[in-house]
Amino acid sequence: MELTGQRILIMGGSSGIGLATARMLVEAGAEVTITGRSQDKIDAAVAQLGVRAHGSAVDATSLPQLQTFFHEYGAFHHLVISVSGAAGSGAFRSLDLQDLRYGFEAKFWPQVTIAQMSLETLQPDGSITFVTAGSSRQARPGTAGLAAINGALDAMVPTLAVELRPLRVNAVSPGVIATPWWDRVAEDFRKDFFAQAAASAPVGRVGQPEDVAQSIIFLIQNTFITGSIIDCDGGSRLS
Helix, strand or coil, X not given: CCCCCCEEEEECCCCHHHHXXXXXXXXXXXXXXXXXXXXXXXXXXXXXXXXCEEEEECCCCCHHHHHHHHHHHCCEEEEEECCCCCCCCCXXXXXXXXXXXXXXXXXXXXXXXXXXXXXXXXXXXXXXXXXXXXXXXXXXXXXHHHHHHHHHHHHHHHHHHHHCCCCEEEEEEECCECCHHHHHCCHHHHHHHXXXXXXXXXXXXXXXXXXXXXXXHHHHHCCCCCCCEEEECCCHHHC
């Protein structure tokens, strides 16, 4: 699919995977709009991306803000949902279930709400790409809560692909990716965790946002793929 002139919306596009995807799409000629909670981060990202990029500050957990945004945004061709959160991890015996609820409120419900609300103005032959996470397709102690959040999204993809056809619905499931999401943890822990993840992955490294962005763009462009979940994890699910 030729992307020149295609109008593409990335919810959660001001940093990390979403921003890397926006950059590649702009370079391919698309008209890209990114959203995020922080107007300052949106402004900085748009300044990097250039004249074919636009941005809006939207809290994806706020139904009124989403309703207003989609009402004003108008028709578009493709949707990428890269909204995420940080809650819900930890050993199951001691897992704070309220924290797990926050995890669902920060990722599962915003992604589902965005997908549903987009249907009024998203082109019927366009695409939706969810960004989930590899926790749903691995069995790693301490990630049962994350597996539940992302697994719930993954489970919807095939059914939505059939129900919403000819709209294509897919997901990318990233593994350990070096994004600003990890800035919230101590640097020593992050370095050790990345080293362990790289050592256990068949490709021998952790991922970069551009790795996932390439997978997302592949799903946008390939009009013969729907109902699929692409693992972009360096093979870590195999170990």
